[in-house]
């Protein structure tokens with residue numbers, strides 16, 4: 722395929738200070754997953770605190786909402802104020818929350834990962850446990866930060882996959898193994914979200930949007946991590962890619 726036929730896939734950025742200056746950054750693994758595991762090319766969407774969705778959505782064939790060490794500010798889900806040292810990125814919240822809703826309503830294929838998955842839940846009126854490990858009854862969902870990154874993003878637990886959903890269609894089996902690199906998790910599920918996978922402790926780990934006009938899947942784990950080495954992760958990106966490619970063929974350029 723010539724480059725002209727590639728799908729253009731937006732990838733959401735985060736804010737971070739580097740030295741004396743504020744930067745917009747995206748983990749390279751998200752960009753590589755788009756470049757290597759889809760028939761698309763990544764285009765970074767900056768987290769400037771707003772996003773002209775009417776300008777950019779007609780130009781995009783899909784959007785990947787990335788994970789991030791930062792947590793969504795709890796006022797977005799009527800949660801209790803977080804502890805003083807909590808890492809937030811209000812400009813990312815102000816960019817991605819409205820953009821996610823607008824993208825889904827416009828029928829843009831969406832894959833939302835980890836923080837992105839939590840954003841999808843919040844956009845649809847859901848809420849989050851801010852510290853899953855303090856709730857009780859959940860397995861450990863955090864990475865061990867004292868270990869090498871390969872260990873942190875290595876397989877952590879199984880998920881049970883609901884029949885008849887996007888994930889089951891993509892993978893064709895009722896269970897899979899996933900990594901786990903998160904402190905927060907779904908408390909109240911958003912309205913109109915269809916659970917697609919559960920952790921062994923019952924935590925919702927994937928969902929889709931019942932009334933979405935196009936592919937709209939959120940996953941709590943990180944399928945972008947070494948995506949081509951993991952058949953399950955690859956199947957998720959393949960399904961997302963197919964949806965983006967279909968839109969790319971229809972979209973007037």
Ligand SMILES: N[C@@H](CCC(=O)NCCCC(=O)O)C(=O)O
Nearest residue numbers: 788789790791835836903904905
């Ligand atoms: N901060 C949230 C979301 C966790 C998350 O997205 N982790 C990713 C870390 C960096 C990366 O791999 O991009 C939580 O802790 O639940």
